[in-house]
Amino acid sequence: MNIFQGETLSWHVLDGTIELTLDRAPCNEIGRATLIDLEKFIAALPALQREAHALIINSTRKEGFCAGADLRETYRVAQPLPKDERLAGLRDFLERIHHVMNTLDEAPLTTIAAVHGVTFGGGFELALACDLIVADKMTRFCFPELRLGLIPGFGGIPRLKRDLGNAVVRDLVLTGRSINATKAQSVGLVSQVTAEGDALRVARSTAAQLKKFDRGTAIAAKKFIKPIPYDELRREIELFCDLFMRPAVDAGLRKFAESTDALPYLP
Amino acid sequence: MNTIDKTTDEVLRLAAEHFKVQRDQLSPDDDFFKKLGINSLQALDLLTRIEQHFQIELPDYELQGVSDFRTLAQRIQSRL
Structure with a gap:
């Protein structure tokens, strides 16, 4: 299934590049519906990989790439349920x-978040x-x-620790502050900064360059360069579950879910 | 070295340009959320413009409770 809506x-798939485009209002919040669609993509990936060398993940939403987990849905679903x-x-x-x-992390393709x-x-964790x-x-x-009252739960800390210095990880996670693209590039997180509205074009240009390389070598190089921190990812799930069950998290989610701001990304 | 008045003026100009309003419609003591009709996400865009223009980092937690251009300019000034 090389085209899916x-x-x-x-x-x-276009010219050997898979383009996965997020499009859910307001800003691609990841809830059950997105998870199900992502699982469909993962299931289709083995077949897609046979005709592709690269994957670009991007967003059509003008607000951004992805605002993260759908916290309103999380609260709505979790709140009436008994603890267990x-x-x-x-x-x-x-x-x-x-x-x-x-699966995305270890995919035998070069993957680019635009x-x-x-x-x-x-959304940061997906990137x-x-x-x-x-x-x-x-x-x-x-x-x-x-x-x-939580930590990132979709693999963020182990992957951030893999890629960046620990002081930067502490700064981002412990302060919860946002950083711009220039800062993100200066700490080694971002490979290229583009003009406004140009990220997808540059990602496509990069993907076209990758096509010139021997695919087997690219796969071997990725496997050698990019270890998957499986143990820490498991520990993250356990810690997230422990933290999630505390009353402080319930209060924080309620405050977020009941906010009158359409996009309450800042406290 | 920017003075606070110059910084305030530059913030007003940046906000007017980014949100496509006339510069003379904005005043230092305006509540930018109300005057520009923006939400927290759009305020983040303004923060990015400000960081690029002044070549500073301004953590968003420093903007908690800040809603007027004059106070915003003071926060910027403290980073210059």
Whole structure:
């Protein structure tokens, strides 16, 4: 299935590059519907890989690449459930989204996140699962989870630790502040910064360059360069579940879910 | 070295350009959320413009509770 149009995303293959495009209002929040579509993509990936050498993940939403987990849905679904069912539901979601992220991370393709605007939480984590990040100069990266009494839960800390110095990881996670694309490039997170609206074009240009290389060598090089921190990813799920069950998180999610701001990304 | 008045003026100009309003419609004591009709996400865009223009980093937590251009300019000034 080399062309797909789902509820929250679509994909197609063009000149050996798979383009996976997120499109869910307001800013590609990752809830159940997006997870299901991502799982469809992962299931289709073995067949897509046979005709592709690269994958670009991008967004059509003008607000940004992805604002992270759908916290309003998380609250709405979890709030009425008894404690044990809430934990089981959370764990199931985390296991599934980790499977998606891990599959993208280790895919035998060169993967490029073409990002712009809000690239927060789970959106940042999706970009970190990719091999390269090409960022529009108006991109902002942020892990705001501590504001809710949580940590990033889709593999963010292990992948950030893999790619960056620990002081930068502490700065981003412990302060919850957002950084712009230039700063992100200066710390080594972003490979290329583009003009506004140009990230996808530059990602396509990069993907075209990759096509010149022997695919087997590119796959071997990626495997050698990019270890997947499986143990830490498992520990992240456990820690996230422990933290999620505390009353402080319930209060933080309620405040977020009941905010009158359409896009309450700042406290 | 920018003075606070010059910084304020530059912030007003940047906001007017980014949100496509006339510069003379904006005043230092305006509430930029109300005057520009913007949400927290659009305020982040303004923050990015400001960081690029002044070549500074301004953590968004420093803008908590800040809603007027004059106070925003003061926060910027402290980073110059």
